[in-house]
Amino acid sequence: MEAVMAIEYLGLSEINGPLVVMEGVEDAFYDEIVTFTVDGDSEKKKLGRIVEISRDKAVVQVFESTAEMSLNNTHTKLTGHPMEIRLSEGILGRTFNGVGEPIDGLGPVKAEAVLDVNGQPMNPCTREYPRNYIRTGISAIDGLTTLIRGQKLPIFSGNGLPHDKLAAQIVEQASLGSGSKEQFAIVFAAMGVKYDVAEYFKRTFEECGASAHVAMFLNLSNDPVAERLITPKVALTAAEYLAFEKNMHILVILTDMTSYAEAMREVSSLKGEIPSRKGYPGYLYSELASLYERAGIVKGSDGSVTQIPILTMPNDDITHPIPDLTGYITEGQIVLERALHQKAIYPPINVLPSLSRLMKDGIGAKYTREDHQDVANQLFSSYARVGEARDLASVIGEDELSPVDKKYLLFGTAFEQQFVGQGENENRSIEETLRIGWELLKILPREELDRIDTKILDKYLPEETI
DSSP: OOOOOOOEEEOOSEEETTEEEEOSOOSOOTTEEEEEEETTOTTSEEEEEEEEEETTEEEEEESSOOTTOOSSSEEEEEEEEEOEEEEOGGGTTOEEETTSOBOSSSOOOOOSEEEETTOOOOOGGGEEOOOSBOBOSOHIIIIISOOBTTOBOOEEEOTTSSHHHHHHHHHHHOBSOTTOOSOEEEEEEEEEEOHHHHHHHHHHHHHHTOGGGEEEEEEETTSOHHHHHHHHHHHHHHHHHHHHTSOOEEEEEEEOHHHHHHHHHHHHHHTTOOBOGGGOBTTHHHHHHHHHTTOBEETTOSOEEEEEEEEEOGGGOTTSHHHHHHHHHSSEEEEEOHHHHHTTOSSOEEEEEEEETTGGGSOSTTTSOTTHHHHHHHHHHHHHHHHHHHHHHHHHOGGGSOHHHHHHHHHHHHIIIIIIOOOTTOOOOHHHHHHHHHHHHTTSOGGGOTTSOHHHHHHHSOGGGO
């Protein structure tokens, strides 16, 4: 076999933040990994990734600080391969940095496979339609915006809202439902989080005993911006390996996609690209899609990849480019609302703008219970009517409302406190969630329950209980 000669280049032509420019480069390719040696010191090795090529010029994104690098003290070597990660089932229970290197002091992973983190688009012809649900133990999600295996369902949050707490609770409680014998695990990727937030996640997972089935990838806020762009790709590659090679059901939690998009904007600006909406690059949509579309179920595999990306909406603006484009690509959203948080309701999920487009195909008699869809429809409908009753009460006063509207006010308060609101460690079964739903519907007159099939209404809410 002919040996391949590695070419080493001395010197750079330009350094701009995390980007360096090399000239006179031959046989380089996009996304190729390069190694830098600074001052000839083998301990000062840095990794980079080629992000742009023009004739013999290459722009390289450095994963670490470029502070010690100068135009004439840096040796650059092309590795001939893209960014790769070493994988086996042993990654579960481990903690890695943003580029997939272990940071838990337990040594390297004994690899069964080495995979390109950029992945391959999932062939639409080999996809299976998502069915069956993942139970989070949170009523507002399980009951009204059910998470289906193979779905991508983002959480839209805002600064100061408890999305970190909610993410930790989902990791702690998520399961395939009672009685399932299938393997389930979680891949957790944090981008640009503060040190205390990362420690909170680690501590919470260890205390609840969930860490054994969680692989964590952490990019902290003081870590390089360039590393932030690779973290979700590394995490999703690990998830795909566990799902499609090891036949496990994997839930991927990505937080915070806003940090990822802002890192992209920063690097795009340094590259001198023409900005699009609010300064983000024009390819923000395709970059987000390349991540979100790595969820699904593949024919011939018993595993699945389900995604919950979490993003903080700047100024709570749901029309901001990041939530706006995310909404186009994903199959619904779970929206956290500040007004509910101010009422001390946890989790502060506003069910009206929240939606799970695949919910109808993964609930019902075969998966959850026969009355699930009807109860969800009625709770949605009734809570929407609560808003009208509250608006009317603010104009004419509560005393002037009709008896039915007064019932809706009672229902609204009880719904927010008992159904949406629950304890931070409260893990509700789907039966418990539906029981609470029926209890709340008893507040309303029977004739108002027009979204429920008569047979189901008679079975679960007989006449004498009203």
